[in-house]
Amino acid sequence: MKRRLFIASSIAAALGGCAPIGTALNDNPGFHHFLGLEGSLDAALLGNTAGLARQYSLADISKHFPVDSLPTPTSTRYEAFLENGFRSYTLAVAGAVERPMQISLARLERMRQQTQITRHDCVEGWSAIGAWTGVPLREVLRLAGPRRDARYVVFRCMDRDDQGTPYYESLDMAQAYHPQTILALQLNGRPIQPDHGAPVRLRVPTQLGYKSAKWVAEIQIVGSFEHLYGGKGGYWEDQGYEWYAGI
Amino acid sequence: MRYSSIVQRLVYRYALLTRLAHWFGAIAVAVLISSGLQIFNAAPYLDAADRSTPTRRVLSIDSPADGVGQTTLFGHTFTTTGFLGWGSDGVGGATARAFPGWLTIPAYQDLADGRRWHFFFAWVASLAWLVWLISSAVKGNLAQMVLRPSDLPKLWPMQAYYLRLRREPPPHGTYNPLQKAAYTFVLLVLAPLIVLTGLALSPGIDAIAHPLTVLFGGRQFARLWHFLAMLLFVGFAIVHIVQVATQGFFNHMRSMISGWYRLREHESVGP
Incomplete structure (x- = not known):
């Protein structure tokens, strides 16, 4: 009996110890950082692959496209945009570019539009399919002319969390020039609704949804994003999510 | 041999x-x-489809009210309070949560x-x-x-x-x-x-x-x-x-x- 008790208790201890040991290691900064190496490895292997997100047909479009982000902006600036139908909205392109500029919504609408019916994969696990129409980001970048020291494109957004921290995201130049990376103006054939990021929302269908920043106000081309907010290149990245969100 | x-x-x-x-x-x-x-x-349900499709939901674990956990499998709902849907939050309390804290790494959500x-x-x-x-x-x-x-x-x-x-x-x-x-x-x-x-x-x-x-x-x-x-x-x-x-x-x-x-x-x- 003693032998059986010993065997049973060693197995129970080994299994029951998993969650507490894991949690203790998770709270250790050194180990936590070590675990994060997987993100760098995945980014190195997949971060700049040229594959295209799968395109769907009109019949595949989700009837309901979830809204699962920071709240829709309620600033006086955004309220004013809603009042005038975004006629006063301009997209700022700044930073390491030859020609910093302000692009009106009307001008964005006159640029070459691209429609792609792609799946939006949320980091939480859900997926929805939508038809996104907009301007390829590379067309906007060509207008502004990134300088030689340009390495990342940062998207500054109008939404804020309950602490007042603004949303932002970033892509490296290869991801920004990916043919399916677009500044979307329409969802399913209609101007993007406020809850979905009106008037301009980034769409990066080769990565998880948090990369597809809503309510984009400014595109800032930088050599490094270390000096911005938490330094990890995005709102969710600053809270521990991977910068390369292809996994 | x-x-x-x-x-x-x-x-x-x-x-x-x-x-x-x-x-x-x-x-x-x-x-x-x-x-x-x-x-x-983070998304406690499973759908037999490409995109999320509630009409093709095979399994979902949720909490319809505080203190109640339920699991729905192929349309049949079972009360699973204390284990699935409502259970340990990993920091000493209980909360709405599909799998409880003692089963997850880290224990907290x-x-x-x-x-x-x-x-x-x-x-x-x-x-x-x-x-x-x-x-x-x-x-x-x-x-x-x-x-x-x-x-x-x-x-x-x-x-x-x-x-x-x-x-x-x-x-x-x-x-x-x-x-x-x-x-x-x-x-x-x-x-x-x-x-x-x-x-x-x-x-x-x-x-x-x-x-x-x-x-x-x-x-x-x-x-x-x-x-x-x-x-x-x-x-x-x-x-x-x-x-x-x-x-x-x-x-x-x-x-x-x-x-x-x-x-x-x-x-x-x-x-």
Whole structure:
């Protein structure tokens, strides 16, 4: 009996110890950082692959496209945009570019539009399919002319969390020039609704949804994003999510 | 050559790399299951479709009201308060949560950290599997382990022995026929399947390998297969641990730590 008790208790201890040991290691900064190496490895292997997100047909479009982000902006600036139908909205392109500029919504609408019916994969696990129409980001970048020291494109957004921290995201130049990376103006054939990021929302269908920043106000081309907010290149990245969100 | 007549003979059964692969793999699988449940908690439902489709929901775990947990499987709802839907929050209280804190890594709800653990140990498990496959193929252990057609007639007699319907197991080599069936299925079918269904969840992988995601029926469907494969892994782990505990615990533990296994009656070396 003693032998059986010993065997049973060693197995129970080994299994029951998993969650507490894991949690203790998770709270250790050194180990936590070590675990994060997987993100760098995945980014190195997949971060700049040229594959295209799968395109769907009109019949595949989700009837309901979830809204699962920071709240829709309620600033006086955004309220004013809603009042005038975004006629006063301009997209700022700044930073390491030859020609910093302000692009009106009307001008964005006159640029070459691209429609792609792609799946939006949320980091939480859900997926929805939508038809996104907009301007390829590379067309906007060509207008502004990134300088030689340009390495990342940062998207500054109008939404804020309950602490007042603004949303932002970033892509490296290869991801920004990916043919399916677009500044979307329409969802399913209609101007993007406020809850979905009106008037301009980034769409990066080769990565998880948090990369597809809503309510984009400014595109800032930088050599490094270390000096911005938490330094990890995005709102969710600053809270521990991977910068390369292809996994 | 058969040694079945020689009882109580020590044989060197597991090469060092095989033993290392086993223990790294065992730790990795435990971490992958508990961090996977942590990830599942962020969207606690499974749909048999490409995109999220509530009308094709196979499983959902939720909390309809404070203090109540419920699980819906194929449209049938069960109250699972205290375990699924409402349970330990991992920091001393209770909360609305699909899988409870004592089953997840980390114990508290944190999707970002759950992903970190999951993807790190996915690399560990995959490398351990590869090391095992190569080392056991080179050392000949793989050939002894793979289920062959000639083993099929021995499956029932072996099961009858475990059910005590038969006094002696059928004569067999290094592994008995049921062990061969279990190891062949888990290591050569289930392990690759769980990695592939996991990869199919990633938009970056989908972009470079559409056929993989299509093969499993899309992203949400792949999530369902990934979860089912996990349940099969859990089933295997339970049987495996019970077998080790009851069929000579110290002999099996020694063999997987030092490599040396004491052969018992009816056992021999070979395929």
